[in-house]
Amino acid sequence: MTYLKILIGGLRSTYLREHKRVQDSQRSRAADYIYVPRMWYYDRLHFLAGQTEPRLLLSSLPSMLPSPPAEASGAQPGPSRQQHVEEPSMSQLSLSQEVAGPSRLPDIQVPPLHLQRKSVRKRSNLEEAAISLFWKATEALTAPHTVEEDFAGIIACKMQRMEEGQQLMYESLMLEALKKGLRGQITSATHICDLTHGPPPPPGPTPPPATSPTAEPQPGRKRGKKTRK
Structure with a gap:
């Protein structure tokens, strides 16, 4: 007020x-x-x-009240007190x-x-709309900010530093996260975006180590035994 x-x-x-x-x-x-x-x-x-x-003063206004009636105590009629009061001149x-x-x-x-004699003018629709808009703006400016509004302001301030392409990608990811959150589908293993390729296959059993092949004896040769003399 x-x-x-x-x-x-x-x-x-x-x-x-x-x-x-x-x-x-x-x-x-x-x-x-x-x-x-x-x-x-x-x-x-x-x-x-x-x-x-x-504005006129009360002392300068002429008296508009009627004179009090004469009492029935036998008082002789005569000029009342208000008649003796001099009316104020124009000066x-x-x-x-x-x-x-x-x-x-x-x-x-x-x-x-x-x-008092002025008639009240009816307000037009434009004036009523302007007055209503003024009060709504006053309430919006004087209303305290909530935690959600402050957090949204921080996100919007950081988005202004991004490039236009990054802003579009961020908006799509944010909307997808909101949809999953409203459906109760967000967990610790939730992925916001779909992967274009499948996950890598699990590692298989390790192969045995490779061994060198044994040399085969050539045909037509005989190995002689060495004897000691």
């Missing part, structure tokens, strides 16, 4: 400042200079113009307005009378 009051007060002060510049440019009657407000929604804030006018009324000015004393002020 405090934040909303600050926004409304800033909007009011900005409009009053722009309104004063417009009036000064109109009073100067300079054809070569016409001040144009910088706010595009200036025309929709004319209801704040009444707050710039001085006193203007002087009290100049002295009071736009003061903000709530005990001695009354709202402007012309605001």
Whole structure:
């Protein structure tokens, strides 16, 4: 509520400042200079113009209360006390307005009378949509961030450092992992991407060591026995 009051007060002060510049440019009657407000929604804030006018004091307003009835105690009719009260002149009324000015004393002020006679203008669909969008944006900006949103921001920040082809591959892998996680299919041995070739075959039994072949005797030769003399 405090934040909303600050926004409304800033909007009011900005409009009053722009309104004063417009009036000064109109009073100067300079054809070569016409001040144009910088706010595009200036025309929709004319209801704040009444707050710039001085407000009448209760002491300066004429008494509108009826005189009290005469008591039945035999009091002779005569002029009431309110008839003896002098009504304020026009000079006193203007002087009290100049002295009071736009003061903000709530005990001695009354709202402007012309605001009570002003009819409430029906808002258009565009204004209703703009107000609704403003409140939704305010709630979104003031809402606290969750852990999931912070983690998503970290991932998005790191993805911006990748190349375009790497980003596309990462998105497909991330979506595949999310699908398996929602189905409850993720385990310690889960592969996110499918392999293009099958896994390598298991190792077979080791072959025996190779042995050298024995030399065969040539035919037609006889081996003689060596004898010792």
